Amino acid sequence: MQKLSLSQSLQQKLSPQQIQFIKLLQIPTAELDTRIEEELEINPALEEGMDEEYEQKEEDDPYDEVDEYKDRDDDLDIDSYIKDEDYTGYKMQGDGNYAEEEREMPLATSSSLTDALLQQFGYLNLTEQQRIVGLQLIGSIEADGYIRRSLQAIVNDLAFGQNVFTSTEEVEAILHKIQSFDPPGIGARTLQECLILQLRRKDPADPYNVLAIRIIEDFFDEFSKKHYDKIQRRLNISDDSLKKVIDIIIKLNPKPGSVEDEAGAAQYLVPDFILTNNNGKLELTLNSKNAPELRISRSFADMLDTYDKSKKQNKSLKETVTFVKQKLDAAKWFIDAIKQRQQTLLKTMNAIVRFQYDFFLTGDESRLKPMILKDIATLIDMDVSTVSRVANSKAVQTEFGIYPLKYFFSEGISTDTGEDVSSREVKNILKDLIDAEPKLHPLSDDKLEKILNDRGYNIARRTVAKYREQLNIPVARLRKQL
Template structure:
């Protein structure tokens, strides 16, 4: 039985101004210019640059008209309470609420700039397909195959699915065997290994091409028989022992193929020079991302100086024309419905412009306040630039220091970078867990990772250290660390397990 009842509850919602600030806070300096341009285009009440001197002299008492936040020191950024009283002009019912651009189903646009263009892989394969002198039908099938090539050079789409695509989209009836026959010809294109359906096929294509070229260049003789034998062994390893090869079970490969250790080492030397991703061989769109530091920390006369990138301080002000329109409305007939609608639009745009300027100012203040706390917390690192000087630091430490929420610190640290005398670092670099030593001292996990990386680099590649062994070595140095933590740090350093680090 359904019943109606009244329930009272408390909930918290972000205001449009808070949403505005949050979205501006999390974007890096490189994207701020674009975001400001978007707001300037959508809001005619917002203008960029300084107002003309004459206009400022006309009304020096109205500090709302001109808001220049070009100063980048922390002391210069103070909370502004300046507001425009336009409630006298309109009732609340007449005012449309400010809707920030991008509210609702908002997604940040991907702006990886700049992008330099090169000959694409598809264009290069299409050019080579023309050399096969195929009829129109087979050329269409070839183009369908080329269109199925991934960015790394593989065709992972099932050939039966390509048969169906040709039937339904191109109205071409074919079968798997015909497509596979053409695929074999495409696999002879450059770069070597293109069009393979898996890694094993990719490596075999490259090895067999080397074998073919070697035979064409010089026939088999007693002098070069050893070179052909090495290449033949490499082909056998990939074709007959691929699972053992992936898992680096070298003893099993030796027993299965009856190879000596020297023969295995020579064959592996050839295999390891092959290209597992032929699609990345200088083709396609190359995205070049430049890191633009949001902060700069310099050592000057025994002290550290923090400054904010000047691009974080755009010069914005409210349009004089729009404020004049409101002043004109005060002297006109307030019962004019059309004029009332116009001023409603003007007020909405003025509110939006003021909130945007305030959000930019608040962004500057929060960035500097957060980075200042990080700089003071990691002062020894910024003075000497050594990882061993990094203190354990989590988001909560900085949040408590500056009196802000952890989520705010996270947004600042997530996509920002700082330029120091020792290089450019992402802010996330300075956050790490703490590990306790035998003496009870807390050290940064980054210090432990650096030592772990050094131990692995110095190990014997024929008998690499297991995680248990690495744990014992770290404990011998005074770091109280569990084996699972060793495994976690090793994975974070993108270092494989001992078995996969083993070499012949």
């Protein structure tokens, strides 16, 4: 027997304005201009510029007529704006299915890895089936230059996708042709094959190149683990010969595909904040791009007042009034969200500056204090998630360089004197110790732990290992150099 029951539940839902603010808060300054341009395109009630006189009048009566702008109503084609619009609520970026106008953007001319391979592929004398197989192989090459999809899977792709029936032998034969292309090592299936392909391009008469190929072919596992003594015993070669061969191998490119994209890989960090030292007093300002001048369109406000005073018997007129109201509300929401973004950014960054004042004054990394997200959230009386959104994508320009805000957050390590120091300081010491270690006998994590403990830092071996991994430093055995 079915039973009916009532239950109450409390759910928290974000308003459109809150979602708008969250999206705006987490994007960096470099992307803010693009986001504002998108809003200006889809909302005719939003304009660039500032008009204080009109803003003051708007506070008294936002829909008062402004005679100076009454004539501008005729210049706006409302029908072109309300066409295909819905009236369920404010459209946020990414919602709905409004059409975006196509814009011509100037693009820098550059050759991608695929373009370079296709150009070389065009010089091969192939049958139609071999050409299709070759194009499938080139399409399977990943950004780093490797083919990780098995040859049998490629055979299946050709059969089911293009109705081309071939064999793994034929596919491998075409692959060997592609592996002769530039850059050397392209189309390899493993790191071992990639290194061998590059070595075979070198002088075959050089005995060290021949020896390098043999080491990679027969002793790759020992080489990757840097068991050089085993290789030396098995091949019965001198220390000098082994060193010359290792020098040849380590100069090879393990990611040949990345060579083609190096020219377009440069990225620039745009600071969100600018911190200056004015005679010992730190002054924080927002990047001007974070404070755009936006306003609500006067003509739209006047238009709404005109429509409100008219008789609303006509259905088309009612739709127009609804459209204008929604666009005005959306424009006000967006302007408020931008202002709230500015206030939150400044509030958060000011708290970080107060917390790390000694560092920002001197630039001495040893002055960095242990600081976590909760410390700043408590100072500014905001949620940790809000601080996280600010810290994860923003940067500050100081007299000592540009720093991402994440740089200033770190754990605390206790010392023998009972003080807490930033884990950033410990990582810097750890990096210095490893940089200065004897390359033939690198320091193990146990030895690094002992050295740090002797310097007064109470740190465990597992913490040393964790910090070393965060610094992308391999274990001692893999740091060994001849």
